Every structure is written in C-alpha cells, then in structure tokens.
Amino acid sequence: MDNEVAIIGIGMHPFGRTDALSGQQQGAHAVREALKDAGIEWKDVGVAYGGSQDGGNADALSNQLGLTGLPFVNVANGCATGGSALASVIAAIQSGMAEIGVAVGFDKHPRGAFNPKPKDWGLEDWYGETGLMLTTQFFALKTRRYMFEYGITDDALVRIAQRAFRNGALTPHAWRRRELSYAEIAESMAVNLPLRKFMFCNPAEGGAALVLCSAKHARKYTANPVIVKAAVMRTRHHGSFEVFNPGLAAQQSPAPTVMASRAAFEFAGVGPQDIDVIQLQDTDSGSELIHIAENGFCEHGEQQHLLASGATDIHGRLPVNTDGGCLANGEPVGASGLRQVIEICTQLRGQAGQRQVPGTPRLGYTHVYGAPGVSAVTILQAG
C-alpha cells in the first residue's frame, strides 16, 4: 500500500510509582523521549491524539510541551485508549491532515483495585453494594469457566505469571524486576480463585508515546522505521462474556478480541503463523491464557502444552510479553496499549538487549482488551 504509516519515534516514562510526578508530567516526558528518538521537535507535530483514565486531559500536555496551536484530541476509551489514539493518528496522516502525528497515553491510578461506580456503567446501586462489582471477580469467573470448558489446570496460570516476572527481570524499565518461583506464585494469596495475588497486574503510573509519519517519508527521520500494517479496534457483540454483567446471554458469542484480531490479520494480509513476537493483554494470568487462543496463536485448550513446553518464552516459537507485560509493568490504563507497541518496535529494531528475541524478527503483534468489552490489535513490520 502506498499510504502506509510508520512509527519513527518511541518514548516512555517507566511504569510503576513516581510520587514526584503527575500523570501528565509522565505523559509529557514520554512525548519528549519519542520526539528525541525521531529527531524532531514538538513544533513539527501536526496532529496529536491521547488520553488517560485517571490522569487528566491529554491536550493539557501542550502546556508543558508548547502551545503550537496543533489539533490535539482527547481520547477516553478505557483500556483501548492507546490503541484508539494510535488508530486515529494513522487515519489523520492517511487523510493528509498532517505529515507527522503523535499518539500518547499516560495515567496515575490510586493504589489497589479499581472501585468503579455502578451508575457510571448503567447499573443499579445494589450491584456494587452487595459485592459483585469487582474486575478481579470477573476475570476469575471467566477464567474458571474457560478452564472447565477446555480442560486447563492451575499449572498454566502459574507458568504465565512465572514467565512474566522472568522477562520483567530482564527489562531495565520494568516495574517488577524480581523473578518469582513457581511455588511463590502457586501459594500466593487467593485473591479470586483460581487467580492468586501474583497472577494479577496492579494499577500503576506511567506514560508512553509514539511519533508517526507517512511510511514513504519515514527514512528522512530514522534508519529503522516500523510500518503499521494494521491497527484495529472493535467493541463487543451481544453474547460476549464481559465485565460488570449481572446476567450473561443464553448463547455466548466470540469476544471483541476475536473480531479485532481477524480484521487485523485480514488488513495486514498475514496470519498468526507469520508473527515473530507477540504482546497480549495480561491483566491477569487467566486473561493471557484466553488471549493466546482468541488471537489465533493456538487452538483453545492447547495453551497448557504450549506454556509447559516453553513455546511462549523469549527463545520459544511464540514469544509472548517479552518485557513482562502488564504483570511485570503494571497497568496505567491510558498508556498500557502504547507500551506494548513500544516493546514490539524495540524488538523489531533489534534493540531489546537481554530480552531480545533471536534471529531478525520481522513481524510483531499487539493486543489490548478491557472494559466494557473493547479490544485493539496492531500488526507491525520492521521497515
């Protein structure tokens, strides 16, 4: 395609806890890092999209970066905020609206689990008051049912968490950098069985930003552009098993992840077998377990063997979450999807150091999923 868009700059503020900086300051830091990486200045940027869940408006970053008059659109799309910002920047560049665009996500969540308000979700107060409105419960209920249907044991959940922390220990900017033993994970606190403490990621803080331009101009700015072959966002259909649902439909239907993944592979003209390095939403071990199959990387039920055989490790056939994913990095909701893209760009550029996948990876894949039933997928190619 002659109107493809390339990523020419990546930047992050490391995820975790940074008491001295606001979410917006961490977002602005990420943008400056991405501009530096692309070798351009903020005044060169023609359009920006960005957002956070708890960190305030993205367009307020202009107060720190410079009031250049550019169109800066706030995105509020839950866990798909980063993916939606990225898809919007791509569309803006393809339309000719701007030559260079920025996608940015950042966040700063209070400690502990999220405590959503029923009314914000169209639900009555009783649902929260009686103790049913918890994201951790939802992930556990969905995982339990999935394990029942496909004959998967707790072993798979432990191995996913173990690999995440093993990869996190190799990632200089990760939040959780200590490897955990199998027993430490398997015996950690029963938060919502079958999911335990070390199988859940934590809400966190951080920022992530990308600089993009038309692929035909990318080499003016960088020797190693990454081409966006697909960036797709989808929402749920009737019958999908989603968070905060007092009732589930009689007939289940495929998750938004399945729809986003299929569309992305179709746009990109490649298949799951062509992907060299993968980022999957791992809010918890159960989510990643389900997402390996929903994104087409194996059949439902095959995960148990894949995980036990090391196929999803950095040196395996399907390297998943090479930077430790959400489990090792935490989840600043607005920034999380762009962290995944940055990790894939780093791998495709061959700059991932100790966690670099072997060979010369050409195609990478990112996937976010979250409330209230949204998913965003990208397919990225070394330029």
Place this chain on the structure above:
Amino acid sequence: MNLDTSPKLACPDLLRLGGEHPVLLGSRCTDCGEVYFPASEGCTRCCSTAMEAFALGSFGTLWSWTIQGFQPKSPYNGGEAEADFQPYGVGYIEMPSGVKVESRLTIADPAQLKIGMPMVLVLLPYRQVPGEAPVYTYAFAPA
C-alpha cells in the same frame, strides 16, 4: 427462612417473594425471545424495545464460580470491620432459559463448589450491622 416482617432488600425489584422460594425477575424480548437479567428496556441482540416481564425461576446450575478473597472497597456496604471480613462465594447460575445470573453464593468452600451442581435461590443477609435491620440480597445455595 422465617422472617417476622418483610425483609429489607438491597434489590427489591429483582425478586418476587411469598412462595416457597424467592423467584428472580427479568425480562424477555417479544420480538426475538432473548431473556435478560436484570430486566432490560431494550434487546441488545435484535435492537427491539418491545420487552415484557419474565420470571427466571428459583432453580439453576452452577456455571462458574470464584471466592471473593478480599474486602471490596465502596460501594460495597457489607458494613463489617476489615478484620471481620469473611471471603464469600460468587458465581454465575445458568437458569432454565439459558441466561446466566451473577450471584452471591451461600458457601465459600472451593471443595464444595463444582460447575454443573444444582442450585436454589435464597435470601442472604449480606449486611448485618448492630442496631440496624439486616439487609438482604439474593443468593444461590446448593439445592
């Protein structure tokens, strides 16, 4: 369950009391037949707004389950001190119409919970604060 006066319910619109067992109430689309819990004003399957009241019944089977292992933050209002919090069971119960209802469970012992087991609807005093009338919600118990 013997109740001297009518119980204080967190969710009075969801239940019909008075019979041998409480009955859960939902709605059904008169165009495509899809069943909803709680009652819905529109059908997300066929986009119709022609909905009628529908009784889901009192019996079902356990479709999935977990144990809530930590005390939820507000808006949970169980009212107990953090030190007194006891983990509770939560599950989805598949009703005869096929709809799955999310519910508190009366038991929180993993050894006693098995997908497919028969369950029956009861009232559960989930909020018991000294000096106040207990507040009840619907829950499912092994049948």
